[in-house]
Amino acid sequence: MTNAYQQAYERSLKDPEGFWADAAKDVHWIKPWTKVLDDSRKPFYRWFSGGEVNTCYNAVDRHVEAGRGAQAALIYDSPVTNTVRTTTYAELKDQVSRFAGVLRDLGVGKGDRVIVYMPMVPEAVVAMLACARLGAVHSVVFGGFASNELATRINDALPKVMVSASCGIETNRVIPYKPLLDHAIELADHKPAHCVILQRPQVVADMIAGRDVDWTEAAAKAQPAECVAVASTDPLYILYTSGTTGQPKGVVRDNGGHMVALKWTMKAVYNIEPGQVFWAASDVGWVVGHSYICYAPLLHGATSIVYEGKPVGTPDAGAFWRVISQHKVTALFTAPTAFRAIKREDPNGELLKKYDLGCLKALFLAGERSDPDTIKWAQSNLKVPVVDHWWQTETGWAIAANCLGLHEFPVKPGSPTKAAPGWDLQVLDEGHHQCKPGQTGSLVVKLPLPPGTFYTLWNAEQRFFDSYLAEFPGYYKTADAGMIDEDGYAYVMSRTDDIINVAGHRLSTGQMEEVLASHPDVAECAVIGVADQLKGQLPLGFICLKAGVTKPDDQILKEVVALVRETIGPVAAFKSCTVVKRLPKTRSGKILRGTMQKIADNKDYKMPATIDDPAILEEIDESLQGIGYSKARKEAVE
Numbered sequence: 001m002t003n004a005y006q007q008a009y010e011r012s013l014k015d016p017e018g019f020w021a022d023a024a025k026d027v028h029w030i031k032p033w034t035k036v037l038d039d040s041r042k043p044f045y046r047w048f049s050g051g052e053v054n055t056c057y058n059a060v061d062r063h064v065e066a067g068r069g070a071q072a073a074l075i076y077d078s079p080v081t082n083t084v085r086t087t088t089y090a091e092l093k094d095q096v097s098r099f100a101g102v103l104r105d106l107g108v109g110k111g112d113r114v115i116v117y118m119p120m121v122p123e124a125v126v127a128m129l130a131c132a133r134l135g136a137v138h139s140v141v142f143g144g145f146a147s148n149e150l151a152t153r154i155n156d157a158l159p160k161v162m163v164s165a166s167c168g169i170e171t172n173r174v175i176p177y178k179p180l181l182d183h184a185i186e187l188a189d190h191k192p193a194h195c196v197i198l199q200r201p202q203v204v205a206d207m208i209a210g211r212d213v214d215w216t217e218a219a220a221k222a223q224p225a226e227c228v229a230v231a232s233t234d235p236l237y238i239l240y241t242s243g244t245t246g247q248p249k250g251v252v253r254d255n256g257g258h259m260v261a262l263k264w265t266m267k268a269v270y271n272i273e274p275g276q277v278f279w280a281a282s283d284v285g286w287v288v289g290h291s292y293i294c295y296a297p298l299l300h301g302a303t304s305i306v307y308e309g310k311p312v313g314t315p316d317a318g319a320f321w322r323v324i325s326q327h328k329v330t331a332l333f334t335a336p337t338a339f340r341a342i343k344r345e346d347p348n349g350e351l352l353k354k355y356d357l358g359c360l361k362a363l364f365l366a367g368e369r370s371d372p373d374t375i376k377w378a379q380s381n382l383k384v385p386v387v388d389h390w391w392q393t394e395t396g397w398a399i400a401a402n403c404l405g406l407h408e409f410p411v412k413p414g415s416p417t418k419a420a421p422g423w424d425l426q427v428l429d430e431g432h433h434q435c436k437p438g439q440t441g442s443l444v445v446k447l448p449l450p451p452g453t454f455y456t457l458w459n460a461e462q463r464f465f466d467s468y469l470a471e472f473p474g475y476y477k478t479a480d481a482g483m484i485d486e487d488g489y490a491y492v493m494s495r496t497d498d499i500i501n502v503a504g505h506r507l508s509t510g511q512m513e514e515v516l517a518s519h520p521d522v523a524e525c526a527v528i529g530v531a532d533q534l535k536g537q538l539p540l541g542f543i544c545l546k547a548g549v550t551k552p553d554d555q556i557l558k559e560v561v562a563l564v565r566e567t568i569g570p571v572a573a574f575k576s577c578t579v580v581k582r583l584p585k586t587r588s589g590k591i592l593r594g595t596m597q598k599i600a601d602n603k604d605y606k607m608p609a610t611i612d613d614p615a616i617l618e619e620i621d622e623s624l625q626g627i628g629y630s631k632a633r634k635e636a637v638e
């Protein structure tokens with residue numbers, strides 16, 4: 001007897017067109033597709049070609065028409081402003097159509113780009129949906145990025161309009177956003193015509209006459225805009241993610257395939273019914289926020305929580321339990337780092353006992369590797385299935401998961417369970433041969449990728465091909481290394497590129513190196529990711545100074561730390577750096593970052609055969625001990 005997961009999985013690979021055409025019946029089409037899977041330009045595949053849709057209609061209007069108008073669409077819970085505010089589907093339709101009217105009055109139409117740089121307020125979701133309503137393409141930029149990063153995205157996306165707020169609130173710190181936005185526009189070559197600013201009571205932003213528009217005033221005057229039909233294959237959004245250089249990659253998602261896949265995941269992966277409450281405790285600036293704060297729950301007619309707070313400190317490590325019990329959350333989705341923070345402050349789960357969590361049916365973890373300790377802690381305290389699932393900004397939804405709506409498999413800590421339907425996940429060795437079960441290699445997905453994934457990089461189809469499709473012809477390279485065991489369980493071990501994962505945030509060490517190298521006193525540098533008990537990984541820098549530099553090392557180190565914060569943003573969490581005389585390299589000049597990382601993490605390492613001068617590793621070890629890493633730290637911990 002095969003279970004529902006096996007049936008779905010096998011059909012999705014044998015008959016992808018039939019499988020996804022069935023799923024597509026659950027969304028509204030203005031015009032049906034002519035081809036489910038368009039493979040006329042292999043390896044660039046498109047889904048539901050010829051069809052016309054509107055994503056906002058499916059996420060909002062359709063539910064009002066079907067009688068869900070009075071149901072909560074969004075619950076904004078903000079412990080940092082002491083606010084809880086519910087927006088029904090009918091209210092959401094009104095707000096979104098009015099804000100779409102504001103954007104339309106500012107000249108935004110089908111295909112135009114709008115950058116959204118907002119804190120975790122429901123207006124961020126309203127702005128995204130308003131763009132979708134007009135067929136405009138939104139690009140949400142995470143608030144923890146600095147002006148320079150925002151400017152890079154402005155130059156790439158060439159937005160007509162920016163949407164922002166006067167401030168964000170980080171636990172108890174008010175962060176004015178408007179100066180960051182103004183500075184980004186100063187830095188950028190492209191100048192957006194208008195900025196719509198949500199004035200929050202904590203900070204009133206200075207407005208630039210003629211360019212800046214007050215959200216509330218404009219929305220009060222605007223005429224509601226209707227949904228515009230777009231091609232299924234038209235872009236819905238661009239989401240920038242770290243590449244191996246300072247130029248981020250603009251992941252592009254379409255309308256039709258995205259709606260079909262995301263709606264389908266709500267039941268199949270998360271086992272959520274329309275009307276239930278789903279909480280993705282992330283940020284709209286990340287893909288989790290796009291897929292599971294905004295689009296999927298709303299496409300499914302569920303209620304989504306917009307949480308402006310932290311797992312700890314707003315006000316305590318019971319914050320998540322308070323939100324779950326107060327809003328009757330059915331499933332919580334968060335990053336393991338959030339649970340590590342809670343576990344550190346409340347190891348015995350005392351605060352859990354204050355709340356009735358009977359409503360919670362499952363916890364989903366993603367964004368970084370889930371360590372077995374965290375999974376066990378969550379299992380024993382919450383007493384619900386704890387599902388680690390693996391996905392990426394590029395994929396938009398889970399590559400591997402324990403699909404609770406199809407079949408619940410026993411959990412193996414350390415594994416995100418099995419490839420989800422639609423994903424032909426394989427492990428290939430360096431010679432591109434299939435690895436045996438249990439053998440580690442490159443995790444790749446046989447093309448075509450299922451709907452809902454990315455189909456190109458904005459303005460960079462060649463980079464899309466080179467970065468993801470070129471190395472393993474016929475496959476998508478995930479850039480994660482791992483294995484699949486005898487039972488078909490996937491294990492994701494490490495990145496194969498220079499991306500590190502800090503508190504569930506994907507960061508490029510190459511990009512940080514570019515910033516360090518721009519300091520006038522730095523001759524050479526390297527950045528590695530070192531293991532951290534709370535954030536999973538933390539960046540650690542090594543700099544070699546130019547000959548003749550007389551400034552004290554301490555001052556230079558403070559300057560480079562500040563430079564990374566100013567250039568990339570606080571989200572980089574770059575706080576540790578050390579001065580070294582030389583960097584270890586191979587004879588061909590490649591810096592041995594992997595070996596340095598092993599030394600910092602106290603792991604065994606083999607002397608690389610091609611090392612130029614083995615003595616440099618000893619110097620690195622000593623420097624690391626000087627800042628609390630390596631052997632010294634091991635001894636201190638033991």
Ligand SMILES: CCC(=O)SCCNC(=O)CCNC(=O)[C@H](O)C(C)(C)COP(=O)(O)OP(=O)(O)OC[C@H]1O[C@@H](n2cnc3c(N)ncnc32)[C@H](O)[C@@H]1OP(=O)(O)O
Pocket residue numbers: 119142143144145168170175281282283286287288310311334335337338341366367368390391392393502503504505506535570571572573
């Ligand atoms: C599956 C596909 C994916 O991987 S999508 C990505 C999924 N990842 C996530 O959802 C992220 C999960 N992580 C988190 O939510 C946070 O890291 C949690 C766990 C809540 C901890 O937050 P926090 O204590 O602020 O630490 P952090 O490392 O995130 O922050 C570092 C510094 O950046 C700042 N920051 C953060 N967010 C913002 C923001 N929106 N606007 C302005 N600043 C921000 C933080 O305040 C912190 O600053 P500082 O260094 O302490 O001064």
